[in-house]
Amino acid sequence: MEKIKETLNYLRNKIDNFKPEIAIVLGSGLGVFCDDISGVSIKYSEIPNFLTSGILGHKGELVYCKIFEKNCVIMHGRFHYYEGYSMQDCTFWIKVLKMAGVKTLIITNAAGGINKGFNIGDIVLINDHINFMGTNPLIGRNNNSLGERFPDMSNVYDFNLRNLAKKCAYDLNIEIKEGVYLATTGPSYETAAEIKAFSILGADVVGMSCVPEAIVSNYLKINTLAFSIVTNFATGISKNKLSHDEVLLTGKKAGLKLSSLIKKIINKID
Ligand code: HPA
Secondary structure, eight states: HHHHHHHHHHHHHHHHTOOOEEEEOOOOOTTGGGOOOEEEEEEEEGGTTOOOOOOTOOOOOEEEETTTTTTEEEEEEEOOGGGOOOHHHHHHHHHHHHHHTTEEEEEEEEEEEOSOOOOOOOEEEEEEEEOSSSSOTTTEEEEEEEEOSSOOTTTSHHHHHHHHHHHHHHTTOOOEEEEEEOOOOSSOOOOHHHHHHHHHHSSSEEESSSHHHHHHHHTTOOOOEEEEEEEEBBBBSSSSOHHHHHHHHHHHHHHHHHHHHHHHHHHOOO
16 A cells, blocks of 8 residues: 555656546557557656566556546556566556546457457457466455455446447447457467367457456456457467567557547547
8 A cells, every 4th residue: 555655646746636537558569549649658667666568569658648638547568477577566557546546447458369250450349358367466465445355257347338339339330349358377379279278268369468457457446448459360270370570560550440449438438
């Protein structure tokens, strides 16, 4: 709690009275979201208790801005468990943003397509997840002032927000798919046998983020919405080998479409 307050005080001094209500976390290659946005940027490296992200395609700054008159904060770059940080440290920022006033979190990420009906470049509205990371960011002593010890997980990806997302996609004539996100720790991609198993388990996409963030966001009672961009077919679904460059390139192209969808959703959020 002391750490959260210290970080919050630092940020408040930087941004005066700006109270963010909507947070957006940008996944690999989704930096295009910020291209037409002007705001106040603060580097993670300057923020007390924040980690620094060293992954290609992640900028590592918070951007405070207005999108359609709504007060927003963009996490331009996220922290991954595979970087060696604890689950708690990877999700610390969500607690800070909750205390800052954030009521809605929109998560974006790059993912591999498992569902054979999905194509590279597809936008997938995540309707549920499978935590295959073998750990949980809520492990440890619980602070009851933040959330419950055993949080319900039946509406992690908020039903009303998902409906709003579908309506906005329809209005913009953007096709979106829907499905279950399975998270592994990474950093190695999956084997073909693992992808086959995940498919049987009910996963539609696979990635190395999203789930810890969604668990903490739900715990804090922040309304959560999440999208994947299918940047590649998961191992064994196609014959090609996986490369991070391919992930970044596709992320950028579909990122433009997803950016306009998210902005429309922000416009329509009450
Ligand atoms: N697997 C795991 N994470 C990913 C993938 C994948 O195929 N593509 C992008 N992130």
